[in-house]
Amino acid sequence: MRLVIAQCSVDYAGRLSAHLPLATRLLMLKSDGSVLVHSDGGSYKPLNWMSPPCSLAISAPDELQVEAGITELWTVTHAKTADQLIVSIYEVQHDSAHELGIDPGLIKDGVEAHLQKLLAEHIHLLGDGHTLVRREYMTAIGPVDILARDASGGSVAVELKRRGDIDGVEQLTRYLELMNRDPHLAPVVGVFAAQQIKPQARMLAEDRGIRCLVLDYDAMRGLDDTASKLF
Amino acid sequence: MRLVIAQCSVDYAGRLSAHLPLATRLLMLKSDGSVLVHSDGGSYKPLNWMSPPCSLAISAPDELQVEAGITELWTVTHAKTADQLIVSIYEVQHDSAHELGIDPGLIKDGVEAHLQKLLAEHIHLLGDGHTLVRREYMTAIGPVDILARDASGGSVAVELKRRGDIDGVEQLTRYLELMNRDPHLAPVVGVFAAQQIKPQARMLAEDRGIRCLVLDYDAMRGLDDTASKLF
DNA sequence: GATTTCATCTCGCTC
């Protein structure tokens, strides 16, 4: 990785056109050829960038550009889309290179996947006598989070969200409509499960005969801890 | 902005839990207190980060941590959510600070708004004899991107997207349904215009009698250039 | 201030 602090202006031409006026910025050149232009603030998102796979060509400025104070031109070209990022370098304040090696990567825990896993493990939370068919049950229009059967053997499709919004109800409705056309599954009832369900979403769901289930993440983790301590 | 290259491990606890094993990484400390952890590859997204507003506290490791090789502990705490990012520093390879000043910011051009402006200016692209009624025509459920009339005086509602997806067709369908109930407008035909229209979206649109129009952004800008040269 | 929509979204997964 090479780190350059320099006065620069930047132009991007690709899916959109964008321009950064002259200012001092951090230019990060990663070993895969990608380039990030960061300011000293804002968010984790660079002001401008080029994603890999791409290639960097450094060229000399023409006479007019030299007069304007440009010392180097960096042209970063995307290998597939031909998007271009052109960095005009003026004064360089810092320039260093570093060997980082490959990164072992991030280990995540605690998102919707974990909620799904917990609910699948404690499927009785859906109601007495419920059994798990499978997680991520595939349909033609996408995967249903959990497919289960109730005590009487009827199909139950569960849509899981961290925050239960109206979108999630629409999503589940589409799944139910499709699944109820499948004679192997029909009739399928829906359960909309989330840590928090917004009133509008609850209204819409119940109006469509979809049951709402509020999940207590910490309590579910507690069930897991209890289980792991007992067995 | 402070740039540190160091061996480190990182733990994040907030909306999810995440861990980065020991490796050499770039730590970017911005002047607003935010911290970014970057590896030498991947995308513009850091491996881990803390967004502003947040505060950084540097503390000494305890005895056990010293034995493990930790020389410093950085605790970054979000001011509002109390999310925490803990960076355990081992060996430091580089450490430098730089004055960047505030950034004038990115100037964008070429998003949906520009497409809409261009199409409104060259409304004949919809077909011979078409005239513009207005952009952002308000309805009870939101604004229709462009309302026009065809050569025979019939209403034409245009939904514009950079990428024509199934969502856009659904949106236009809702508008058409509503507008066709208005005797001043009905009958209204729909045009789904985008730089690129996905096959599924095209299928759905044409199935509903909505015409699809692929827009060439560069060519449209060319029309503009020609016009500005001529007049 | 809350909400909706857009994004050079990115990222991961499945078919």
Add this chain to the structure above:
DNA sequence: GAGCGAGGTGAAATC
């Protein structure tokens, strides 16, 4: 490769 859905989504515009 295309399609779908989640994201510590973030950021901007609108209500």
